Amino acid sequence: MGSKRVHLKVYVDKKKNKVMFAEAEEDFVEILFSFLTLPLGTIARLSSKHEATKDVTVGSLDSLYKSMENLDIKHFSNEHCKIALVNPNSSAVSLCEKLKINLNNAKRVDSRASDTPGEVVFFKEKTSFIITDDLKVIPVKLDTSITLLHCLGVEYIDLLKETTLDFGFDEFTCLLKWSLVTNTPLTNYVNNVSRGSKPCPCFCSCSSCIKTSTTSNVPLISCNPTQRETVKLLIQKSKNKVLCAQAENFFVEMLFSFLTIPLGKVKRLITDASSPTGIDNVYDCISTTLGDGNYLKSDEIKHMLLCPKLASNYLRVTDLLPIYEQRTNYGSFLKEQGTFIVSDDLEVTASPSLSIISKFNTLGIPMGDIEVMEVSIGKEEALSILKASLTSTTALTDCLGSFKNAK
Structure with missing residues (x-):
């Protein structure tokens, strides 16, 4: 199992026991975006093997x-x-292998690109972001940061508890599950954090239901x-x-x-704003704020995240x-x-x-x-x-x- 970790700095309102916002670098956000490339079966497999959220179900x-x-x-x-x-x-597996932590990788080993630290996969350049409790992702800029803090009701950042969390494979698996079932995934994660799960390690191709040619x-x-x-x-x-x-x-x-x-294709097919979860907000941020051409490397990356294809061999x-x-x-x-x-x-x-x-x-x-x-x-x-x-x-x-x- 790989040992790569990324960091998330969270700011918690101790009285409300709620994450008000978090600060992250692009490596964390890219892994968060990669949630959309995961087939639903991969999500179910990861979900079923994760002890920390075993009592939380992702619908049916x-x-x-x-x-x-x-x-x-x-x-x-x-x-x-x-x-x-x-x-x-997954059709995006070759790109996701370049991420510091690849949830598409059933064998849970370090990605092949992990020996080249600092590589930016989805974004044009290294960027810092603010992430809200409901997983809205906003680039760190003075004006937008002040506006956001006003909207969140944060008067003094110094009154919030600041904690830096390390995320590995298991932690991202836990956050993935919370992002699908609640609109407060960061708070749920912080209040329920634990480690330890082993997903199934195998993959195979099949001549009847999938094919090998692209x-x-x-x-x-x-x-x-x-x-x-x-x-x-x-x-x-x-x-x-x-x-x-x-x-x-x-x-x-x-x-x-x-x-x-x-998951990204599912969200494109069944968009519903009536009861958004964290993953809906991630999807919306890519399609609007971060998909304006200033942050993502290309329109191809944007399309890959918002409407990923089925793996070509199905x-x-x-x-x-x-x-x-x-x-x-x-x-x-x-x-x-x-x-x-x-x-x-x-x-x-x-x-x-x-x-x-x-x-x-x-x-x-x-x-x-x-x-x-x-x-x-x-x-x-x-x-x-x-x-x-x-x-x-x-x-x-x-x-x-x-x-x-x-x-």
Whole structure:
């Protein structure tokens, strides 16, 4: 495991027990920005292995990932398809290897560029930044700093507790998770900091669901707006709650494809300002304040962060999401034919059985309170489920309204 560390100076209001702001150099901010290049499966893997935040869930993403990990290998096209989901590849891995700490690196070793200290990866030059508790990133300038401190209600910096924190792989993993679930990730991190987790160390390529040749730099193709598939939902009528879904391969392929999508692309697809988290603020800062041409090295870097591509070796496994390059060929993670049960929090299990009904009875749900509803899934519904996977542990119930309105 690598020993590289970067530093963050935090200023804490001791009375409120809250981080008011932090000061960081460009190496910290670049690693923060690299969060957007991580596939959702990588985020789920890091999340599941991190002891400090094991009781904090990232929507339904954690249960989707764990169920995929636990699904018998016989349901996959071959063993490499499963491995490629357990440890998804990133299209930005070669660039992120130049960062002082590379979260894309499943083996957790020092990056190849770590022997050249001082290299700036995303920015034009070395720069100092102020980072707010909700992860707004602002270059240090006299006028903007004074304005920010006024907005934060900071009258005297000397009254704040100043602490310098060292960040390594585990610390950034912890901050990543808090950035996805709260709008006060720095405060949550400082109040819950601890160390110790070991992510899975393997990655493999697969001839069925991914390919080894690189894809040309071509525009994304829109998913077929008329493409629709049907899924049967078991609904608890008294609570208008989805108990589970009975689905064929197409639905599970779509869910598993979530794990291959970089976080920045997800944010681009499902932008929602109603309840922003820290990572939303990171995304917005890149698209506005820091993406004006004065700070990032190039428009290519900006686009890579705001709309990162799937790794070029993944084939198209679903037509319901606009995430693939134009000439991406078709493939599959799963074997042909199959029926699966998907729970409200997107846990996938194989082979429906009467034990499911028995489980509902054990939970006190009588048969008369259960109805079967057949719903149609298209692009809008797929995007709704993707969004809910990051924000809710009742993803299917949250999307029930859009299912009912689908035509």
